[in-house]
Amino acid sequence: MRTAYSVETVRAAERSLMARLAEGALMQRAAAGLAAACAQLLRRVYGSRLVLLVGSGDNGGDALYAGARLARRGAGVTAVLLAPERTHQGGLAALRGAGGTVVPGGPESVGAAEEAIRRADLVVDGIVGIGGKGGLRPDAARLAALVGQSRAAVVAVDLPSGVEADTGEVLGPAVRADLTVTFGTHKPALLIDPAREYAGSVRLVDIGLELPGQAELEALQHADVAALLPLPQAESDKYRRGVVGIAAGSARYPGAAVLAVSGALRGGAGAVRYVGPAGEAVIARFPETLVSDTGPAKAGRVQAWVVGPGVGDDAATVAEVLGADVPVLVDADGLRLADRDTVRGRGAPTVMTPHAGEAAALLGVSREEVEGARLAAVRELAARYRATVLLKGSTTLVADAGGGPVLVNATGTPWLATAGSGDVLSGLSGSLLASGLSARDAAGAAAYLHGLAGRYAADGAPAGAHDVANAVPEAWRDVRG
Structure with missing residues (x-):
């Protein structure tokens, strides 16, 4: 699992480590790692041309010491x-001692800086550190x-200059x-x-930091998901493996029901119950589905529900599912129809899966605000609804109502x-919920598998949602090794 820590935590860990090391040793460790990465990117150091963009902070010092190492090569x-x-000053002296040259970066020397950049094979960005x-x-x-x-x-030192280290915003x-x-x-950025x-x-680059306390973000990897x-198990049957209920679709959107069921059938639960007006379409595509038209309360026992995809304005079904004493995943139209107080008052876990536009509507802000500050948006939604929130997008984020590290998933593809x-x-997540995973784990694992499945389905070309569902088993096998 990859973890990300806040600026405050990183700085505290750096101070603690520097107190135990000789002066400048920590910067030399960072510079050595930076120089090695630059050398690998260049492939041939001798005769290459490098430009260091040097600010006033420690990032500038890292860049200067790394530049000195490369100049000596x-x-x-x-x-x-x-x-x-x-x-x-120490870094500047080291660079000059190794034969490096220096030009000011202000308007008065724009020509020299521009010429150096134009001729460069590699530029090292040491302008601003994590406090920018x-x-x-x-x-x-x-x-x-x-x-x-x-x-x-272009190689950035610690993080690209100009981005917000703790939030991932670019202002x-x-x-x-x-x-x-x-x-x-x-x-986090x-x-x-x-x-x-x-x-x-x-x-x-490992520089020996000891990072106590809780991470801000966690990014699952294959072993974590596996x-x-x-x-x-040997004694498992379809009911012991979990049954997921799908309340989705409408006369106008029967395909949403079919696709949610397709995801659910590949998510590990032993059976899928479908409730709604798209039963004929579902059973025609997936005859193994248990179809009912009597409403969620009379559909039979389930260990989790998925509600919302394609339900249109069927607020009664959404309310009925939210009244169930099992985990519930709310998506699409269900997000618009769900009563916030009802969601907040539920005793069983709730997962909400908005995209940026739906999240913006729930928060009463613009889509651009959500997309520009995704971490703040997912945390705010989780707190407002006392739910686990999976915010879809280029990087999927999963936040729990109780706080703690936010899960980040980047396995997806455009x-x-x-x-x-x-x-x-939604169906895949609901199936994992029904199999017994916690809301956070089910959402995180589903996002990971879904992203991988998208990559396999597309393989560099357009793919439909049904192709993604069909590729889930391949993603599952890949993760399991």
Whole structure:
């Protein structure tokens, strides 16, 4: 599992470690890791041309010491200083001692900096560290724009300058990196969009930090998901494996019911009960489904419900399902129809699965606000509804009402942005709920599998939601190894 910690926690851990090390040792560790990553990206260090964009903080010092190491290996290294009077003096002396050159980064020397960037094979972004706020200042933004127009590869030190480390927001101009070399632990911005898009590939360098307390974010990996997935035992039958109920679809949207059932059938539960007006469409596609038209309360025993995909304005069905004393997943139309006080008052777990537009409607803000501050939005929704919230998007976030680390999933692909894909995810999540997983685990594992299935289904070409459902078994087998 990958974890990300807040700026405050990282700084406390750095202070604790520096108190036990010789002066400057921690920066040298970071610089060594940074230099190694740059060398690997360049492939041939001798004769290459590097530009260091150096701010006034420790990130600038890291860049300078790394530049000195590369200069000693034969690279031509130029440091562009954005705050010459506040540049890390030890790093600057090391670079000059290794044969590196220095130019100011202000408007008075724009020609020299522009020429160096134009000729560079690699640019190292050491402008702003994890404490930066509000986007780049004008001089730094001008340099970042020049870098964006150049042919150089870009390596960010710890995180791209201009992004908000704790939230993943991008509130102004920022550097776009091909590679980010981060130290000690991931920072939230490296895992959450929109900032994640600026980071490129991310390499974590171990510098010996001891990180006490709780992480801000957790990102599941194959082994984590494999440990969660339900496996039938020798004495299992379809009821012991769990039964999931699907209350979805309408005369206008029968396909939503079919797709939700398709996801549920592949999620590990032993049986799927369908309730709603799309029974004929469901049974024609999936004859193993237990279909009922008597309403959720009379459909038979289930261990979890999924309600909402394609139900239109059927508020009565949504309310009836929310009244059940089992875990409930609410999606699509159900999010619009669910009464907040009813959701907050439920004794059993509730999972809500909005996309950015639905989340914006629930919060009373614009879609752009949700997309720009996804971490804040998912936490606020979980708190307001006392529910586990899965916020869909390029990076899927899962937050619990009680707080704790937010789960982040990035296995998806833009090809998943297709009609009905969310219905498949709802059924898959509900099936995992019925098999006994907690709300957080079910949502996180389902998002992970769904993302992988999307990749397998698309394989570089458009794919429909039914293709995603059909690829879930392949994703499951991959995760199980």
